[in-house]
Amino acid sequence: MLPTKNVDSELKAWAIEQRRHFHMNPELSGQEYNTSAYVKEKLAEFGIPLDDRFSGPSVVAFFKGIEGNKTIALRADMDALPLQEEGDKPYISKVPGVMHGCGHDGHTAILLAAAKWMSNNPDLVKNNIRLIFQSSEEASPSGAQKLVKEGVLDGIDAIYGIHLISRMPMGKVGFATGYAMASCNDFDIKIEGKGGHGGYPHDTVDPIYIASHLIQAFQSVVSRNLHPLHAGVISFGGMQAGNSYNVIPHEVTLKGTIRALTFEAAELMHEKTAQLTESICASFGAKGHYQFIEGTPPLYNHPEACEFARGVIENTFGADAFLPIDPVLGAEDFSYYLKEKVGAFINVGMQSEKSQYPHHHPKFDIDEDAIPTAIELMIQLALQA
Incomplete structure (x- = not known):
């Protein structure tokens, strides 16, 4: 520790108690109304006023600093996952088919604990602090995107968020500078061909055969169109076609995801996959219908904010505590905040026997020994900015 x-x-102990309350009472994205009410109740106990300009179930509050020359935003996500929790922990989820399998229960408790500390030590907090308890990180539409559109970043000088990470060693805190996480956009494709008898393929326009060409061609976007130093992935996750041995179906539907580590790569991959769908289908005499489903943009950790955050980490926990990490192709809607304002998204390690399962696993759990580190980090980001 x-x-x-x-x-x-x-x-x-107080923070762990709150975390276990949230864990036992999880709510899905966009449905966090009981969680929201609980957070509001605690903030009222602390004497921290709510900012009611923003729509629920997100909660936004404002702590006024003694100087108030800067305003720093701190964010925690509140939503759970549609998973049936496994295990025998005493604080297991009470809601069938819903669990906190990504650590958001911990994030909410951590930011509440930081708020509690601020309310008990108001003379030490010089900056204004905007506390953002965000709905719907795990689903679309994004809670972060909604809050940004509503103006949650107006007047903000910088924004920081944290994530408890089971794959990072306990006692380490770190991040990737610059592009740190990927965009995540999805697509639906319908290929309209001409169905017919499996013994007379010359009388058909076979959408399954066309789909095989499309699946192969999409990989050329990564290997032949994308800059070799710009990471990107295109993965197909679903294909529905006919259900008979000897009938060529009329249409095929495909679905998949596009992930990219830069804004330029994300735009290029979107354009190329749309073009390939239309042109390849047309070349075989079929019609290709491409629907792009916009998700989260790449997460860009601003170098100046990273330099500040690294200094906070090393000054607070020691030089050995900081761990630089490589970018990943996972996605996180904190990227919407960083697209508009300077800031950084910081990982807090909690790898241990208790936290041995990966995020989104039905046996995932937080090692609560990491919680004090995350609270202290939130406090210091507020104090030292």
Whole structure:
């Protein structure tokens, strides 16, 4: 465990109690109304006023600093996953088919604990702090995108978020500078051909055969159109066609995902997959219908914010605590905030026997010994900005 100047055993116990409450009472994306009500109740106890300009179930509050020359935003996500939890922990989910399988229960408790500390130490907080308890990180439409459109970043100088990570060693805190996480966009494709008898393929326009060409061609976007140093992935996750041995179907539907590590790569991959769908289908005499489903943009950690955050980490926990990491092709809607404002998204390690299962696994759990580190980090980001 890392040293935590401001997080004593009492605050740690309180935060764990809140985390277990959220874990036992998970709510899916866009449905976090009980969670929202609980967060509002706690903030009221702390005397921190709510900002009611923003639509629920997200909760936004404003802590006024003693100087108020800067306003720093801190964000936690609140939503759970559609998973049936497995295991025998005493705080297992009470909601069938819903569990906190990604650590958002911890994030919400951590930001609440930081808010509690601020309310108890108002003379130490010089900056204004906007506290963002965000709905719908795991689903589309994104809760972050909605809040940005509503103006949650107006007047903000910088924004920071954290994520407890089971694949990062306990006692390490870190991030990738620059492009850190990928965009995540999806697509639906319908290929309209001409069905017929499997013994007379010359009388048909076979959409299954055409789909095989399309699936292969999409990989050329990554290997032959994308800059070799710009990471990207195109994966097909679904294909529906006919259900008979000797009938060529009239149409095929495909679905998949496009992930890219830069804004330029994301745009290029979108354009090329749309072009290939139309041109390849047309070359075989079929019609290709391409529907692009916009998701999250790439997450870009601003270098100046990363430099500041690294200094906070090393000054607070020691030089050995910081761990630079490689970018990943996972996605996170914190990217919407960073597209508009300077900031950084920071990983807090919690790898241990208790946290041995990956995120989104039905046996996933938080090692609660990592919670004080994350609270201290939130406090120090607020104090030192």
